[in-house]
Amino acid sequence: MGQATTSGTALGGAAIPDPYSLPLETLDVSKAGIFAANAHGEYFRRLRQEAPIHYCPDSMHGAYWSITTYDDIMAVDTNHADFSSQDNIVIGDAPEDFVTPMFIAQDPPVHDDQRKAAQPAVQRPQLAILEPQIRAHVCDILDNLPDGEFNWVDTVSRELTARMLATLFDIPQEDRLKLTHWSDVTTTAEGAGVENVDEEARKAELMECLQYFGALWAERSAKPPQMDFVSLLAHNPHTKDMMKDPLEFLGNLMLLIVGGNDTTRNSISSGVVQMDCNPGEWAKLKADPSLIPNMVAETIRFQTPLGHMRRTATRDVDFKGHNIRKGDRVVMWYVSGNRDDAFWGDPDAYRIDRPEARRHMSFGFGIHRCMGNRIGEMQLRILWEEVLKRFDRVEVTRDPKRVASNFVMGYDEVMTRVHAKS
Numbered sequence: 367m368g369q370a371t372t373s374g375t376a377l378g379g380a381a382i383p384d385p386y387s388l389p390l391e392t393l394d395v396s397k398a399g400i401f402a403a404n405a406h407g408e409y410f411r412r413l414r415q416e417a418p419i420h421y422c423p424d425s426m427h428g429a430y431w432s433i434t435t436y437d438d439i440m441a442v443d444t445n446h447a448d449f450s451s452q453d454n455i456v457i458g459d460a461p462e463d464f465v466t467p468m469f470i471a472q473d474p475p476v477h478d479d480q481r482k483a484a485q486p487a488v489q490r491p492q493l494a495i496l497e498p499q500i501r502a503h504v505c506d507i508l509d510n511l512p513d514g515e516f517n518w519v520d521t522v523s524r525e526l527t528a529r530m531l532a533t534l535f536d537i538p539q540e541d542r543l544k545l546t547h548w549s550d551v552t553t554t555a556e557g558a559g560v561e562n563v564d565e566e567a568r569k570a571e572l573m574e575c576l577q578y579f580g581a582l583w584a585e586r587s588a589k590p591p592q593m594d595f596v597s598l599l600a601h602n603p604h605t606k607d608m609m610k611d612p613l614e615f616l617g618n619l620m621l622l623i624v625g626g627n628d629t630t631r632n633s634i635s636s637g638v639v640q641m642d643c644n645p646g647e648w649a650k651l652k653a654d655p656s657l658i659p660n661m662v663a664e665t666i667r668f669q670t671p672l673g674h675m676r677r678t679a680t681r682d683v684d685f686k687g688h689n690i691r692k693g694d695r696v697v698m699w700y701v702s703g704n705r706d707d708a709f710w711g712d713p714d715a716y717r718i719d720r721p722e723a724r725r726h727m728s729f730g731f732g733i734h735r736c737m738g739n740r741i742g743e744m745q746l747r748i749l750w751e752e753v754l755k756r757f758d759r760v761e762v763t764r765d766p767k768r769v770a771s772n773f774v775m776g777y778d779e780v781m782t783r784v785h786a787k788s
């Protein structure tokens with residue numbers, strides 16, 4: 367566990383400073399460039415070692431606490447009475463003139479009622495119905511890959527998640543790319559750590575999304591209940607009046623679109639990158655496909671598709687000797703907890719047979735634990751089952767390009783070439 371040796375380069379070429387060269391008291395781990403350069407690992411290592419509960423007095427988002435160890439993150443995530451999700455779940459505050467309530471950013475009882483309304487779309491009985499549909503999409507995509515080099519992110523990851531979302535909303539597949547577009551618009555927000563965003567253009571795009579789904583709401587309310595998200599919300603007694611506050615409807619749409627999109631997309635891309643970097647793990651998987659479910663969990667741990675969730679203290683709290691004041695931002699860095707060597711053995715290694723992989727933090731814990739975790743995992747499992755049937759290797763041909771965000775841990779580009787089984 368020595369000093370940081372590698373510091374990456376941010377987008378635009380600016381060097382990322384060695385975290386050990388910066389004063390600990392003002393260390394700011396929220397800068398998007400640190401993540402784009404894949405330099406965040408050393409920053410969090412330093413915090414875990416020297417200040418696992420750390421107060422950053424100033425950042426582009428204001429002051430915030432960082433919670434960086436596995437156990438402390440678990441303690442905050444499971445204590446929703448002291449650490450609230452109300453209004454803001456990312457480090458930056460949502461713009462005050464454009465408040466879009468959504469159940470991930472609400473406390474009980476509203477949270478519980480709305481979550482229960484939407485959940486059946488991604489629960490066990492429905493998964494059995496969706497599995498063959500998802501498999502058909504996976505096969506179609508993999509059987510029609512280009513011959514030469516192509517961007518796996520667009521051709522496979524985006525395409526597959528878009529098709530799954532269109533299925534969950536039961537909208538025509540021709541409209542699927544609208545969903546990924548609106549997801550991108552939602553996550554390209556300053557509140558989520560992305561810099562220089564045109565907020566007005568962003569709002570205009572989201573109003574288009576509202577218009578599209580408003581029409582769908584009217585249509586689904588008039589029909590008997592179905593298992594898609596909009597129909598479930600339109601017919602549940604707790605959510606059937608949601609359209610009276612269109613921004614609340616929009617907020618929940620954004621949640622359901624983003625929740626299922628970026629996260630799964632980046633887990634798919636990450637699997638390809640990790641398999642290419644770790645040929646021994648790929649050989650293990652080919653030799654024993656029954657490892658796929660564990661490989662999926664390990665990929666989700668290793669990638670941590672959402673780097674953090676934020677809470678707000680509801681009162682003055684003495685948290686392990688630190689005086690967290692009412693109203694303070696408290697950021698749980700899952701991306702750090704998933705690499706905490708007090709919990710994980712050899713955490714920076716990608717090991718598809720890691721016995722405790724399923725205990726990763728990437729889905730969160732407590733009442734907000736990811737609602738779509740099973741369908742996300744199912745999609746990844748099916749993809750790798752079908753990849754193994756077809757390909758000897760998925761080769762990554764250039765350095766992948768990472769998303770510049772402290773929230774979405776992902777890839778904009780992973781150039782690949784597939785080698786069919788001989």
Ligand code: HEM
Binds near residue numbers: 666672737
């Ligand atoms: C919540 C991650 C897939 C829908 C969350 C949370 C995380 C997360 C970290 C917040 C947990 C917390 O605050 O404690 C992921 C990852 C995924 C994934 C890593 C895939 C690998 C999905 C899918 C869907 C989905 C496929 C839906 C189709 C949601 C929803 C919530 C949520 C609705 C809010 C739950 C609540 O507030 O009660 N997810 N997610 N997620 N996720 Fe996921």
